Amino acid sequence: MLKVLKAGFYTTVQDSGRFYYRNKGVPVSGVMDDMSVFKVNSLLENKVTDAVLEITMTGPTLVFEEETYMVLGGAEMSATLNNSPIQNYKVYLIEVGDVLSFGRLEKGFRSYLAVKGGFKTKEVLGSRSYYKPITKFNRLVDNDVVPFSPQKEFQPKISEIKVASFLDRSVLEVSKGPEFDLLNDRQLEEIFSKTFTVAHENNRMAYQITETITSHSISMLTSATIPGTVQLTPAGKLIVLMKDGQTTGGYPRAVQLTDKAICILAQKKGGDAISFKLV
Amino acid sequence: MNSPKINIKPFGVHSVLIEWPNEVSEHILEKILHFETFLSKEVLTEHDWELVPSYNSLLVINRTEEIDFAKISADIHSWYGQLKETAKPDRYLWRLPVTYDLEFGLDLEDVASQLNKSIEEVIALHTGATYTVYGIGFLPGFMYLGGINKELELPRRANPRPKVLKGAVGIAGKQAGIYPQESPGGWNIIGNCAVPIFDASKENPCFVSVGDKIEFYKISKAEHDLRLIEAEVGIYKPEKIKIDA
Numbered sequence: 001m002l003k004v005l006k007a008g009f010y011t012t013v014q015d016s017g018r019f020y021y022r023n024k025g026v027p028v029s030g031v032m033d034d035m036s037v038f039k040v041n042s043l044l045e046n047k048v049t050d051a052v053l054e055i056t057m058t059g060p061t062l063v064f065e066e067e068t069y070m071v072l073g074g075a076e077m078s079a080t081l082n083n084s085p086i087q088n089y090k091v092y093l094i095e096v097g098d099v100l101s102f103g104r105l106e107k108g109f110r111s112y113l114a115v116k117g118g119f120k121t122k123e124v125l126g127s128r129s130y131y132k133p134i135t136k137f138n139r140l141v142d143n144d145v146v147p148f149s150p151q152k153e154f155q156p157k158i159s160e161i162k163v164a165s166f167l168d169r170s171v172l173e174v175s176k177g178p179e180f181d182l183l184n185d186r187q188l189e190e191i192f193s194k195t196f197t198v199a200h201e202n203n204r205m206a207y208q209i210t211e212t213i214t215s216h217s218i219s220m221l222t223s224a225t226i227p228g229t230v231q232l233t234p235a236g237k238l239i240v241l242m243k244d245g246q247t248t249g250g251y252p253r254a255v256q257l258t259d260k261a262i263c264i265l266a267q268k269k270g271g272d273a274i275s276f277k278l279v
Numbered sequence: 280m281n282s283p284k285i286n287i288k289p290f291g292v293h294s295v296l297i298e299w300p301n302e303v304s305e306h307i308l309e310k311i312l313h314f315e316t317f318l319s320k321e322v323l324t325e326h327d328w329e330l331v332p333s334y335n336s337l338l339v340i341n342r343t344e345e346i347d348f349a350k351i352s353a354d355i356h357s358w359y360g361q362l363k364e365t366a367k368p369d370r371y372l373w374r375l376p377v378t379y380d381l382e383f384g385l386d387l388e389d390v391a392s393q394l395n396k397s398i399e400e401v402i403a404l405h406t407g408a409t410y411t412v413y414g415i416g417f418l419p420g421f422m423y424l425g426g427i428n429k430e431l432e433l434p435r436r437a438n439p440r441p442k443v444l445k446g447a448v449g450i451a452g453k454q455a456g457i458y459p460q461e462s463p464g465g466w467n468i469i470g471n472c473a474v475p476i477f478d479a480s481k482e483n484p485c486f487v488s489v490g491d492k493i494e495f496y497k498i499s500k501a502e503h504d505l506r507l508i509e510a511e512v513g514i515y516k517p518e519k520i521k522i523d524a
Contacts, residue, residue, distance in 0.1 A: 019329060023331050023415065024420060024484060025419045025477075026419045133479065134419060176289075178290055222423055223335070224331040226293075247415075248333050248414055248416025248423075249417075256290060258292070259292070
């Protein structure tokens with residue numbers, strides 16, 4: 001068990017996602033930054049589908065009530081284990097009573113905590129990813145306990161990796177969305193030449209963009225959307241759908257973020273600069 | 280009737296979007312669902328594939344591998360040509376109980392006065408239509424229902440409500456629907472349906488599928504209360520009738 005002493009700003013259990021219910025309107029959910037999670041799970045020789053904690057902006061204070069091995073990754077949040085600073089992407093042996101806490105957010109926005117074997121909260125519709133009301137709660141609160149299977153016997157093949165960080169990147173690579181060809185030259189020029197600002201309205205469902213581009217009156221029938229779809233509202237607002245994003249929408253789907261660009265954006269917060277590049 | 284033409288577009292590296300002509304039409308929706316059934320039962324049978332139909336489109340997703348767009352486009356065109364001889368999907372008409380008690384029908388009086396009708400007339404128009412589920416999205420289990428009586432068309436509320444009850448039955452423009460969970464909402468609320476459209480505790484969390492039909496019938500508030508208890512303990516059973524293709 002992992003006990004939550006203080007929950008922090010927004011901490012959730014996430015795995016690789018909840019699939020096969022999109023035709024019933026259920027978002028995929030799952031970790032926002034798959035690239036960082038792939039690394040933390042790999043170091044522990046976990047499955048890619050094993051659940052981790054996704055820690056947003058301000059970290060929690062957590063106490064381990066069983067032995068395990070852990071790895072942190074993603075955002076840099078001045079983490080400490082029993083008050084000693086620890087690094088991302090390094091395997092740590094955890095003893096009963098060890099306390100993990102987080103300090104200043106240095107870089108990025110979402111940090112990931114993996115334990116050997118993954119967290120074992122209840123699966124709902126094939127996934128442990130928090131998404132209310134599919135799951136009972138939308139985030140961890142003080143005094144929650146998060147189960148995992150204790151592990152003593154583990155010899156990591158690799159105990160530490162140096163990661164070429166993408167936390168400073170701000171260029172989001174995109175492909176054409178289904179309505180790309182309905183946009184006019186001016187709108188396209190704006191999308192690909194402007195530097196945009198991530199709005200404070202950003203969460204696991206969607207990231208809004210502060211600057212608008214030229215408005216439009218394109219009308220379309222509601223159709224499927226996926227994580228990374230960039231919608232353009234009639235008023236010229238860009239909305240990037242993320243992992244908890246709705247499965248259908250009625251706004252033109254201008255461009256589509258690559259899987260890597262979704263990870264880059266997932267590490268941005270309100271006020272950060274981004275730009276789009278067509279590949 | 281001939282099969283309407285399709286257009287295939289890449290949508291990221293894991294999915295392709297198949298589009299039919301840009302119109303709300305039963306004939307097109309039937310084609311899409313027929314093709315969806317064919318794809319899922321005959322050719323894209325592996326666990327990696329997911330299909331999301333809506334109005335005039337069908338999204339084909341492979342959740343693990345990147346899709347070779349040129350290859351799958353050619354395949355899809357060829358599969359679409361073979362569609363005629365294959366089995367059509369089962370479709371159902373669901374009859375859902377609604378209480379139009381003013382405690383739940385928050386906008387019922389206002390809707391009636393805007394339309395210059397009595398409340399009874401509004402209820403009769405709402406229960407008198409058979410609706411088609413053109414899509415499920417926005418929220419888990421939120422149905423986009425087409426087929427509203429023209430006399431019931433009116434704009435959404437000027438001020439959306441920050442909170443609409445689970446089960447709220449709404450109308451807005453050419454659309455009708457039910458809020459499957461508590462959420463913000465801008466539609467005109469005329470009643471409440473106690474049968475949960477989405478229930479994550481069930482193996483099939485949403486009994487309705489795109490292409491199904493919906494009819495509403497009026498029940499009293501007392502009966503509604505009873506249905507709520509049934510829903511609470513999970514023994515509700517929505518009335519269904521198979522639609523002959």
